[in-house]
Amino acid sequence: QMELVEEKNVVKTQCRQLEKIKIECDKLTEELTQNEEENIKLRQKCEFVKQELEKKDKQISNEEDHFRRMDEARLQFKDQLRHLEMEQESILTMIGSEIDAACEIFSRDSMEKFKVIL
Secondary structure: OOOHHHHHHHHHHHHHHHHHHHHHHHHHHHHHHHHHHHHHHHHHHHHHHHHHHHHHHHHHHHHHHHHHHHHHHHHHHHHHHHHHHHHHHHHHHHHHHHHHHHHHHHHHHHHHHHHHHH
């Protein structure tokens, strides 16, 4: 009979331990489920951030291309301006020479008229 009581006590103890283990297992299962859900959310967030980074990278690349083209256009315009300035200087020099020649012709004519008057 003692053995039977002892066995019953052992069984009760084991049943309590089993119940504790079941409770702990349920807690761990719940925690695992929550962790899996958080993991899914984090993966989605990570994918979203990755897509945003790819968009920004593409945008930066486009802006860099735009700045490069703008710089090339600026250099082209600078070169055209330099060319036009040289052309303007050449034209002004030519006009100056024409004016000098015209002045010389007029002054010669006026000296000859002046001599005729004298």
